Amino acid sequence: MTKRNNGPQQIGDLVGGIVGKATASQPAAKKAESSGLILSAQAGKLLDVAAEIATNPPTGEDMAFTHAVLCQVGLPRAKVEGREFMRQSGAAWVNVQAGYLDEGKGPVLQPIPYGVMPRLGLAWVSTFAVRNKEREIPIGDSAAEFLRLMGMESDGRRYTTLRKQMHALAAARLQLGFKGRTYNGQPVQQFDAWVSNKDTQQRALWPGVMVLSEDYFGSLIESAVPLDSRALQALKGSALALDVYAWLAHRLHRIEGRGVTLHWKALREQFAQEYTGKDADKNFKDAFVLQLKKVLAVYPQAKVKRVTGGVLLIGSPPPIPYKGGPTV
Template sequence: MAFTHTVLCQVGLPRSKVEGREFLRQSGATWINIQAGVLDEGHGPVLQPIPYGVMPRLALAWVSTFAMRNDTPVIPLGDSAAEFLRLMGMDDQGARYTTLRRQMHALAACRLQMGYKGRNVPNMSPIRQFDAWVSNKDEHQRALWPGTMTLSTEYFSELKDSAVPLDNRALLALKGSALALDIYCWLAHRLHRIQGRGVTLYWTNLREQFAQEYRGKDPDKDFKKEFLPALKKVMAVYPQAKVKPVTGGVLLLGSPPPIPYKGGPGV
């Protein structure tokens, strides 16, 4: 069993690099706003990008899962970057270190705001403390790895109240696609709440939720080409999900969650 925050199941982080210093995404009454921050990497302040892609999604799911299982905001990251990569189910190829370092710094430095159903959480950056992974010619050097991360009080409290249970095996199987991870988390949160004849969502609605960055001549068609293959991957790891492509969009039908709810907050 793994966990992630309910808002991140509805509106995810950017999937590709954001050129600006701010990112806003909204779906219905739920939204997130991310502002890039600054982190001291050992030689003074360094502007960080907005976190994006697979790595921060898996990292947040992993630390959120540890926090929920152990009821603690202090997260051990292993003795090295290689060990943390393995904990997240990723190989420790050289390129992974650069991506991990960049995205963990971006995640630690960013300011994250969330809102849902009229409730505003003005500054709920997930990470309160993360010692920078200092640049060095030998990035595998053990002494440079921070070792622990501390979640912010606000994020930890919100997580305990509204975490969504996920199947960790599904996350590992989908680790090659940020869009597939987003779709899986969304369906895990949404499907078991649906009753009756289901809900039809059209491509415009789905694009507004998942891919507002599509701005071409036919953005809905372009998004559909990306969404359907990703959905197929999700259905392979979440076979209980009842999702049917229909004319103009997809039909969502009530389905069991990937992890049965047993009562209590978030579980």
């Protein structure tokens, strides 16, 4: 058992107390229940995963990957009206353009991919590509199998969402830019559409293979960031939480000295484009703080604390040690 790194305001006093006392025989959710606390099923699962990560270092099977630029500027988290989406943070930027996909009866304009599903889908596809150094990704015999591989339930709503978002992702054109270098193209070179069978009312089969474009594959291999798949599954209820986790995993181990203070203005520019209206700033701040607590629960090495006007990032080990892996 490894000693847990209790960084400043690591999970919050309550969550930290629960996770710190959890044992294999008495999971964190049970500890909360015995203490008279009422937790949702999702919160209980999060605490159990936090306890698992805090006490058991990741193995090879726990390693996942995503593109370094997408750790800094993610896909949209909410539905986008129109055919183009741009997000920029410092020197990194991403531009997503909607594309067409043949769904069996000719071209159909797809929406811009957004939310949790394409993030997890890209992470799973990227993980297979990096581990096996292959562009061809076997994604299972059915949608239910793909959901299982991503640790998600195969209920009807998820099934429908998966179909829509993976079609959108397969059709999308993606531009990634960072410090003078621009990648232009589509991550997916070949994709057989998931066409439903209305005659038999059977759930449609996924294509057996998704093929990444050569350019995207090369860019991914050069700049893949290792993540803990256990954390991704624990945070799958929030696209913002997934973005904050990937961002910290990519950035914290690069920080030296006393750390870097990021003010709310800079954080809003990076993460808050979906927040609009009169109370947009307050709503974003409240949401960010809530999701940050969840992220720190499953990234116990992270040293992040609230300061006046923002957050302080202190140099921390990455969630997965870099041991001869991809150069980022």
